[in-house]
Amino acid sequence: MDGTQRFPKIPHRTRSERLPRIVVVGAGFSGHTAAKGLLRRLRGRARITVIDQRDHFLYLPLLPEVAVGTLEPRRIAVSLAESLRGADILLGTVDHVDIDERSVTWVDPEGGRGQVQYDRLVLAAGSAHKLLPIPGVAEYAHGFRSLPEAIYLRDHLVRQVELASASTDPAEQRARLTFVTVGAGYTGTEVAAQGAALTSLLVKSRPALHDIPIRWLLLDLAPRVLPELDRALSRTAARVLRQRGVEIHTEQSIAEALPGKVRLTTGEEVTTRTLIWCVGVRPDPLVADLGLPTDKGRLIVGPDLGVPGHPEIIACGDAAAVPDHTRGGAPTAMTAQHATRQGRLAARNIAASLGYGRRRTYRHHDLGFVVELGGADAAANPLGVPISGLTATIIARSYHLLSMPGNRVRVAMDWLLDATTGRQTTQFGIVRGKHVPLEANRLAPQIENTHPEIRPRKVPQRIEIAQRRQAARNARTPDLDAGPGDGVPRSRFPRGRRAV
Ligand SMILES: Cc1cc2nc3c(=O)[nH]c(=O)nc-3n(C[C@H](O)[C@H](O)[C@H](O)COP(=O)(O)OP(=O)(O)OC[C@H]3O[C@@H](n4cnc5c(N)ncnc54)[C@H](O)[C@@H]3O)c2cc1C
Numbered sequence: 057m058d059g060t061q062r063f064p065k066i067p068h069r070t071r072s073e074r075l076p077r078i079v080v081v082g083a084g085f086s087g088h089t090a091a092k093g094l095l096r097r098l099r100g101r102a103r104i105t106v107i108d109q110r111d112h113f114l115y116l117p118l119l120p121e122v123a124v125g126t127l128e129p130r131r132i133a134v135s136l137a138e139s140l141r142g143a144d145i146l147l148g149t150v151d152h153v154d155i156d157e158r159s160v161t162w163v164d165p166e167g168g169r170g171q172v173q174y175d176r177l178v179l180a181a182g183s184a185h186k187l188l189p190i191p192g193v194a195e196y197a198h199g200f201r202s203l204p205e206a207i208y209l210r211d212h213l214v215r216q217v218e219l220a221s222a223s224t225d226p227a228e229q230r231a232r233l234t235f236v237t238v239g240a241g242y243t244g245t246e247v248a249a250q251g252a253a254l255t256s257l258l259v260k261s262r263p264a265l266h267d268i269p270i271r272w273l274l275l276d277l278a279p280r281v282l283p284e285l286d287r288a289l290s291r292t293a294a295r296v297l298r299q300r301g302v303e304i305h306t307e308q309s310i311a312e313a314l315p316g317k318v319r320l321t322t323g324e325e326v327t328t329r330t331l332i333w334c335v336g337v338r339p340d341p342l343v344a345d346l347g348l349p350t351d352k353g354r355l356i357v358g359p360d361l362g363v364p365g366h367p368e369i370i371a372c373g374d375a376a377a378v379p380d381h382t383r384g385g386a387p388t389a390m391t392a393q394h395a396t397r398q399g400r401l402a403a404r405n406i407a408a409s410l411g412y413g414r415r416r417t418y419r420h421h422d423l424g425f426v427v428e429l430g431g432a433d434a435a436a437n438p439l440g441v442p443i444s445g446l447t448a449t450i451i452a453r454s455y456h457l458l459s460m461p462g463n464r465v466r467v468a469m470d471w472l473l474d475a476t477t478g479r480q481t482t483q484f485g486i487v488r489g490k491h492v493p494l495e496a497n498r499l500a501p502q503i504e505n506t507h508p509e510i511r512p513r514k515v516p517q518r519i520e521i522a523q524r525r526q527a528a529r530n531a532r533t534p535d536l537d538a539g540p541g542d543g544v545p546r547s548r549f550p551r552g553r554r555a556v
Pocket of ligand 1: 087
């Protein structure tokens with residue numbers, strides 16, 4: 057037995073018969089690649105429906121560049137309607153998969169509900185923030201996985217420097233110029249490295265702050281930065297971080313987050329208005345909802361990505377525990393590289409299950425990793441060869457451009473403009489802290505009821521409960537960035553969106 061299983065064959069149909077329906081849940085790295093592959097292999101021979109809570113594919117590895125203003129937010133968002141022509145694109149959050157009935161139920165951003173039957177299901181819902189039971193983190197920290205969070209962080213960083221410059225209280229100035237990032241994986245490392253470069257740039261044009269130290273702290277319980285990556289990448293990243301003045305606190309984390317300060321596990325208290333949470337991820341909550349066997353929250357699948365006992369379901373990407381043959385069968389790492397390749401295999405194996413082509417098992421050797429540190433600094437190890445500096449930056453950016461399913465010229469133009477004309481350092485404050493709570497529950501979509509007369513027919517109880525909790529959190533969560541001197545009365549901000 058190789059762990060693969062036979063798909064139930066759907067017989068060839070005449071044109072008048074119903075085409076088999078393939079539903080893809082999630083259009084990130086794995087889902088988007090799977091849908092693209094299905095369109096290529098099965099166009100006209102199956103109906104492909106893609107459901108995602110966003111109308112775009114989000115290129116996550118470039119999110120830190122949005123947070124520091126190198127790229128405009130829309131550059132890393134590629135329209136699903138344009139990139140997946142031929143598929144039915146449904147905008148909504150899937151909140152239930154009925155495995156017996158083979159149906160998927162979703163709720164759209166205005167509260168409308170829909171259901172679709174499937175013959176084949178690709179589950180590619182990715183992952184969400186991993187919260188640890190540390191007091192105060194849910195209230196005071198902000199995560200970094202979505203565009204609103206990146207836009208919030210960009211505005212927040214600029215605003216802290218602006219408010220520090222306007223303040224006459226040195227203690228407040230120091231607090232506003234202290235930035236704490238928890239988690240030194242690729243996300244936290246890139247955010248701290250690029251964030252430190254941005255704040256130094258912002259301070260240059262504000263003489264009032266020239267004598268105030270800027271502190272960036274990067275904390276991780278691991279003994280080195282980028283603990284999950286090659287040591288050479290880790291060394292390069294640590295060197296660049298130190299050059300930019302980032303304090304690397306290994307084997308440390310925060311013990312508690314309090315209003316206006318954090319307490320580290322060493323007992324040190326750090327006054328700050330910024331706590332960025334980059335501590336790993338967990339599979340999307342939808343996976344747990346399926347009631348199928350999981351490994352550390354990821355759906356267990358065979359080497360052909362099929363769910364044991366349910367050959368009509370394929371799972372891939374962060375949501376699936378795909379056995380990695382290069383690591384003795386341990387689940388593949390949660391990376392874009394694996395997700396993309398698994399998406400490609402998902403398309404091949406689904407097509408095979410419908411009688412087109414042959415099924416394969418997942419085999420992929422790591423091709424290396426790139427870490428963008430901002431400016432001309434990057435670390436890369438293509439095919440295991442460690443490279444740093446400008447060469448690594450060129451490799452990293454070329455890799456990103458090749459990997460993006462669209463917007464390449466726009467991204468390249470933003471990089472060119474940033475290098476030649478400098479950074480735009482204004483903030484609009486459109487996304488405030490309470491609009492991007494760390495504990496946001498994917499199963500409780502932020503529904504905007506623009507048609508109060510339309511009410512969903514049947515809203516599952518857990519969505520209502522989660523929305524009530526969310527509304528309560530929104531109401532009580534203090535904005536770390538809306539402190540004294542913010543200049544904007546709190547009452548002018550909505551207390552979270554209205555739930556249906
Ligand atoms: C800031 C950041 C930087 C990263 N940088 C790198 C990097 O440099 N290199 C690297 O290899 N990896 C990187 N990663 C990890 C990489 O992005 C992920 O491993 C990859 O995105 C996983 O792909 P996926 O298809 O499983 O999930 P995703 O790409 O996250 O896609 C999941 C999709 O499912 C949708 N979805 C989720 N739940 C639902 C639902 N209930 N209903 C409808 N739709 C739903 C989401 O909207 C999303 O579009 C980074 C991750 C982050 C957050």
